[in-house]
Amino acid sequence: MEFRRKDLLGIADLVPEEIHHILDTAASLKEISTRPIKKVPTLRGKTVVTVFYEPSTRTRMSFEIAAKRLSADTLNLTVAASSAVKGETLMDTAHNLEAMQPDVLVIRHPASGAPHFLARRLKCGVINAGDGLHEHPTQALLDLLTVQEAKDTLSGLKVAIIGDIAHSRVARSNIHAFSKMGSQVIVAGPATMLPPYLESLGVRVTCSLEEAVAGADVIMMLRLQLERMGQMFLSTLREYSRCFGLSLRHLEMAKPEAIVMHPGPLNRGVEISPEVADSARSVILQQVTNGVAIRMAMLYLLIGGEKA
Amino acid sequence: MSLLITGGLLVDPSQGLEASRDLLIEQGKVAALEPAGTIAQDRHRVIDASNLVVTPGLIDMHVHLREPGEEYKETILTGTRAAVAGGFTAVAAMPNTKPVNDNAAVTRFILEAAQAAGLARVYPVGAISMGSLGQTLSEYGDQKEAGAVAFSDDGQPVMNAMLMRRALEYARTFEVPLIAHEEDLALRAAGVMHEGRVSLELGLRGIPAAAEESMIFRDLALLQLTGGRLHIAHVSAFGSVALIRTAKAAGLAVTAETAPHYFSLTDEAVYGYDTLAKVNPPLRSAADVAAIKAGLKDGTLDVIACDHAPHTSLEKDLEFEAAAFGLIGLETSLGLSLKLVHDGVLNLSQLVAKMSPHPARILGVPGGTLAPGSIADVTLIDLNREWTVDVNTFASKSRNCPFHGWTLQGRAVMTIVGGKVVWKE
Numbered sequence: 001m002e003f004r005r006k007d008l009l010g011i012a013d014l015v016p017e018e019i020h021h022i023l024d025t026a027a028s029l030k031e032i033s034t035r036p037i038k039k040v041p042t043l044r045g046k047t048v049v050t051v052f053y054e055p056s057t058r059t060r061m062s063f064e065i066a067a068k069r070l071s072a073d074t075l076n077l078t079v080a081a082s083s084a085v086k087g088e089t090l091m092d093t094a095h096n097l098e099a100m101q102p103d104v105l106v107i108r109h110p111a112s113g114a115p116h117f118l119a120r121r122l123k124c125g126v127i128n129a130g131d132g133l134h135e136h137p138t139q140a141l142l143d144l145l146t147v148q149e150a151k152d153t154l155s156g157l158k159v160a161i162i163g164d165i166a167h168s169r170v171a172r173s174n175i176h177a178f179s180k181m182g183s184q185v186i187v188a189g190p191a192t193m194l195p196p197y198l199e200s201l202g203v204r205v206t207c208s209l210e211e212a213v214a215g216a217d218v219i220m221m222l223r224l225q226l227e228r229m230g231q232m233f234l235s236t237l238r239e240y241s242r243c244f245g246l247s248l249r250h251l252e253m254a255k256p257e258a259i260v261m262h263p264g265p266l267n268r269g270v271e272i273s274p275e276v277a278d279s280a281r282s283v284i285l286q287q288v289t290n291g292v293a294i295r296m297a298m299l300y301l302l303i304g305g306e307k308a
Numbered sequence: 309m310s311l312l313i314t315g316g317l318l319v320d321p322s323q324g325l326e327a328s329r330d331l332l333i334e335q336g337k338v339a340a341l342e343p344a345g346t347i348a349q350d351r352h353r354v355i356d357a358s359n360l361v362v363t364p365g366l367i368d369m370h371v372h373l374r375e376p377g378e379e380y381k382e383t384i385l386t387g388t389r390a391a392v393a394g395g396f397t398a399v400a401a402m403p404n405t406k407p408v409n410d411n412a413a414v415t416r417f418i419l420e421a422a423q424a425a426g427l428a429r430v431y432p433v434g435a436i437s438m439g440s441l442g443q444t445l446s447e448y449g450d451q452k453e454a455g456a457v458a459f460s461d462d463g464q465p466v467m468n469a470m471l472m473r474r475a476l477e478y479a480r481t482f483e484v485p486l487i488a489h490e491e492d493l494a495l496r497a498a499g500v501m502h503e504g505r506v507s508l509e510l511g512l513r514g515i516p517a518a519a520e521e522s523m524i525f526r527d528l529a530l531l532q533l534t535g536g537r538l539h540i541a542h543v544s545a546f547g548s549v550a551l552i553r554t555a556k557a558a559g560l561a562v563t564a565e566t567a568p569h570y571f572s573l574t575d576e577a578v579y580g581y582d583t584l585a586k587v588n589p590p591l592r593s594a595a596d597v598a599a600i601k602a603g604l605k606d607g608t609l610d611v612i613a614c615d616h617a618p619h620t621s622l623e624k625d626l627e628f629e630a631a632a633f634g635l636i637g638l639e640t641s642l643g644l645s646l647k648l649v650h651d652g653v654l655n656l657s658q659l660v661a662k663m664s665p666h667p668a669r670i671l672g673v674p675g676g677t678l679a680p681g682s683i684a685d686v687t688l689i690d691l692n693r694e695w696t697v698d699v700n701t702f703a704s705k706s707r708n709c710p711f712h713g714w715t716l717q718g719r720a721v722m723t724i725v726g727g728k729v730v731w732k733e
Contacts, residue, residue, distance in 0.1 A: 012509070090627055111627035112511035113581030132629070134511025172511060195514070197505040 003301040007119040007126040010135035011176040019180065023145050026290070026297035032069055033292055042304050043072035049102040051077045051093070052129070053109045058264060058288060059129050059138075063106050066295035070304070075102070094118045103303040107131075125302040133167050139263055140173035142294040144181065146287050147218055150259050155182030158255075160212040162244060163222030163271055164193040164233070170263045171222060175201050178218075188212035189244060192233040209244050216254045220261040221246050221271045237270060247273040251281060259283045309353065310334045311727060315344060316357030316688065320364055321661035322677035331362060333684040336727040341680055355729075357688055360721065363660045364678050365397025365685030368638065369667040370462070370487075370541055370565060370613035373399070373430070376417060377406025382618035382705045384418065388427040390616070390638040390704035392731035395720025397685035398429035398675055399616075399638075400667070402462040403440065410435035410446040412454035419455050427730050428723075429685070431673055433487060436461040436475045442468055445475060448482045457671045460487035462541060463588075465523060467493055473530050480536035485563075485670060487539045490523040490548070491515075491589065500629050502575040502590040510578065512628060515590050517545035524548050528555045531562060539670055540564040542615050544589035546596045549603035556608060563670050564603075565611035568637060568644035569710070571600045577710055583624045583631035584710040587617070601653050610666045612659075614641040618706030636709050639702050643716030646691065650717055656691075688722035695719055 001021050011019075032040055048067040052060055060076070067074045077097070088096075090109070097105060104125040107115050112132030119126040130136040148154050159178045165171045165187050178185050179202045186204040187194065188211065198205050206212055213219055224240060234240050251258065260272075260282045268274050276282065311333040318329035318341070330347045332340040340347060373387035382390075384401075391399050401418060403409035409418065415432045422430035434456035438444045440463070448459055459479055466472045466488070479486045496519045501507050503514020524540060528551060531538045543549060543566045552564045569587060574594050577585035585591055603609040617634025624631050637644075645663065648654045654662075664687075668676025675685045697714045699707040723731040 089625075090630075091625060109627070111629045113629075114627045116581050117627050132511050133513070169511060195508050196503065197508045200505045201508070 005302065007115070008137055008298055008302065009115050009119055009126065009128045011137045011140050011173045011180070012135065014180070016180050019141070019144065019177065022141055022294070022297050022301065023148060025301060026141070026145055026293040029296040029300065030290070030293035032296070033289070038069050039071060040069070041071045042300060043067065043070040046072040046303050047075065047102040048072045048104050048106065048299060049075045049077065049097055050106040050129070051097065053079045054130070056108055056130070058291065059108065062288070062291040063129065063295050066292050067299055069292070070296055070299060072299065090114060090117065091121060094122055098122050098124055104299065127298055127302070130169055132169065133172070134169050135173045136169040137173050138291070138294050138298060139170050140177040142287055142291040143174055143220070143261060144177050145290045145294055146261065146283050147259070149286070150283060151217060154178070157183040157217040158215055159183050159185045159218040159220065160216040161185060161187045161220045161222065162209060162212060162246065163189050163224060164228060165189055165198065166193045166195045167225060167228070168222050174220065175203055179203070186212050190234065209246070209250065210253060213250045214253045216258055218259055218261065219246065219254060223263065223265065224267055224271050226267070241270050245269070245271055245273060246276050248275050248279070251276065251279070261287060264288070309727070310339070310351065311355060311724070312347060312349060312352035313355045313357050313362055313686065313688070314349065316360045316362035318362045318678065319656050319660050320678045321657045322364065322665040323679055326657050329362070331678060331686065333686070333724070333727045336684055338678050338680050338682050338684050341678060355722070359690070361656065361689040361691055363687050363689060364664040364676050365723070365725065366395045366642065366663045366687050367398045367667040367673070367675060368396045368613050368616070368641065369400040369611060369671055370567070371399045371401060371616035371638065372404065372618065372634070373401045374618055375405065375421065376414065381620055384421040384430060385425040386703060386705045387616070387618070387638070388422060388425050388430060390636070390702060391428040392723040392725070393703045394638040394640070395642045395687040395689065395723055396428055396638060397687065397723055397725045398431060398673065400431040400433050400457060400671060402460060403433050403435040404463045408435050408440050409433070409456070410438050410440070412447065412450045415451050415454040415456050428725060431457040431671060433457065433462070434459045436466055436486065437471060440464040442466055442471055445478050448478055448484060452482050452484055456484070457673055458485045458487050458539070460489065460541065462487065462489045465489045465491040465493060469526060469530065472527060473534055476530055476534040476536040476538065480534065485537040485539050487541050488527050489541050490520050490527065492519045492523050495519040495522065500586065501578050502592045504575055504593050506575040506578055510581065512578070517547055517592060517596065520545050520589055521547035521551060524551050528560060528562065531560055537561045542567050542570070542589055543600065543603070543609060544570045544592050544596060546599035549599045549608055553603065553606070553608040563610045563666070564608065565613045566600050566604065566609050567613060567615045568641050569635060571597055571604070571648065572644050573710065581628040582710070583626065583628055584635060584708055586628060586631050586633055587635050588633035601648070604648065604662065605653055610662060611670065612641065612645050612662045613667065614638060618704060619708045620706055624708050634708065636704050636706050638704065640697055640709060640711045640716070642689070643695070643697070643719050644711065646718035647716070684724060684727040686724040687720050689718065690721045691718045693717070693719055
């Protein structure tokens with residue numbers, strides 16, 4: 001198939017065929033990263049600008065490595081050094097960046113919908129690298145790729161997502177992603193972190209970690225954002241980790257070959273015990289590796305190939 | 309100069325009248341109201357109102373004119389231009405200007421500017437508390453004398469229950485109503501839209517209906533305690549309608565309003581992160597819209613007022629959570645409200661009652677009637693005219709209207725204030 005989008009804004013907009021196409025593209029590009037010379041000329045002469053209004057290490061590095069492996073030029077706008085602190089609006093910043101004629105803008109922003117706002121106004125492509133509480137589509141795609149590699153399928157699986165569903169763009173994107181591919185998603189966490197109407201997204205909802213992991217093929221732990229402490233979502237970290245932290249005993253309730261995922265960075269000993277994080281069941285580092293492949297695929301599909 | 313309006317269908321709920329009548333205006337007052345054809349035409353300027361509806365001048369009791377302080381959004385002149393173009397002969401101006409209208413000097417400034425504009429009447433609403441900061445009562449007596457007709461901290465809910473109690477009592481002292489913006493700010497927190505299925509999908513923080521309902525419950529309990537009069541602004545939620553209905557049945561002196569956007573749009577208007585649909589209280593679910601219509605129909609909601617809230621691209625052309633709350637409504641309010649009549653939710657008299665005599669009675673201002681001797685504020689309406697909303701033709705300085713491009717049926721074609729034609733098509 002031909003990928004005809006200008007932007008990647010969210011998983012909610014994609015149809016399953018597009019997702020398969022992205023995953024297939026990523027799988028074929030993944031090999032480049034294992035070569036002695038990890039570089040192909042595919043995006044030579046293209047410019048990728050990353051604009052991050054929130055701190056990030058791996059997502060930003062992952063995009064940059066992906067762009068470089070495809071020979072694109074990369075430029076990073078860091079928020080602390082940017083005009084944002086001088087009061088420039090998001091739109092003015094974007095128009096100024098566009099005036100330098102990049103081919104694609106990768107944006108992370110604390111406001112849900114900020115990439116959509118830019119995509120409507122800019123001619124260049126926009127990739128959402130995380131917007132507020134809304135979506136983080138490349139994360140969900142790399143999660144799909146990782147599960148597909150481990151399970152050889154994306155349908156008929158039971159996928160448990162555990163933690164702060166209310167504030168997690170990773171959870172939203174993954175709920176859409178796994179549901180679209182034909183798997184059943186069950187989410188669990190304290191009720192303070194399970195927003196009303198979750199069922200309308202087609203997921204099962206429980207407050208019990210045990211119930212969520214029972215018979216699961218995939219267990220995805222979300223990072224507990226420590227700033228939620230003191231915002232009335234939780235009592236103590238100790239209680240959170242006792243009730244919602246994944247430990248070895250939970251793995252025994254899941255399917256024997258179940259895998260454990262985490263978008264990182266880990267709070268070891270909070271949402272995930274060190275034993276689980278370092279166990280053979282953990283695919284956390286494969287996720288990071290696949291992140292590069294997925295971002296190479298997205299850059300290629302948006303600005304490479306036949307549309308060049 | 310006398311004016312004879314002939315051949316129209318006169319709809320005046322204050323007199324229980326819905327019949328063909330000729331209306332004679334002399335010296336700014338209604339001089340006569342007689343069966344069609346019975347007033348001799350030769351001595352008057354005649355306005356042919358055949359196929360039109362003639363109503364007491366429409367009154368919007370909840371608008372933001374932005375002057376003084378934010379004249380780049382709207383002024384008293386442009387705001388009253390928008391009012392008369394929408395068929396309104398009078399508006400009540402909320403006090404959240406800069407400075408806040410919490411004293412007689414600002415009240416007088418507003419009245420003088422309105423006088424100079426010479427279009428719609430403007431009734432200033434004073435602040436409940438100094439600076440609308442929720443700490444000290446402002447000078448209700450002094451402001452009433454200067455012309456304030458009601459008191460409200462609209463936009464800044466009174467979070468302190470003791471202050472609200474004292475405000476109700478203090479307002480009773482001067483026989484003025486309080487207009488309450490009902491919202492628990494702690495429960496709203498960083499919310500930017502209705503909390504529901506759409507906020508979940510869009511990843512936008514929600515404002516639960518309970519933030520409105522719980523404060524209405526509090527203020528009804530306080531009203532029971534203190535006596536006085538309470539008018540509840542911009543009701544948006546299912547539970548709010550139920551609470552007000554119960555309070556009215558129990559005999560409390562409470563009245564309430566809703567705005568056209570709360571019966572015309574749901575939270576789905578926010579899809580695409582459309583900041584024009586960002587308003588407070590937020591657009592809610594289809595069930596809430598149905599409850600608002602039911603509340604209008606059974607009389608729980610007394611008034612339709614548009615909460616005209618002008619903003620420019622500086623406040624609206626931003627990421628959703630950074631954009632300001634509010635939309636403008638003076639030039640679409642009547643057209644959207646007439647849909648209730650076309651759809652059989654209200655009959656014409658019921659609608660006119662909510663847009664003229666009811667707000668006049670609640671605010672204690674003249675108008676709301678065409679009984680002989682009353683002020684000659686009149687709106688002429690073409691019920692069936694189809695027209696397309698085009699913000700580029702608006703008299704308002706601002707363009708933040710989510711109804712651009714909508715086709716509406718029915719609009720005002722002439723607005724008369726004090727016997728003077730201040731606007732016509």
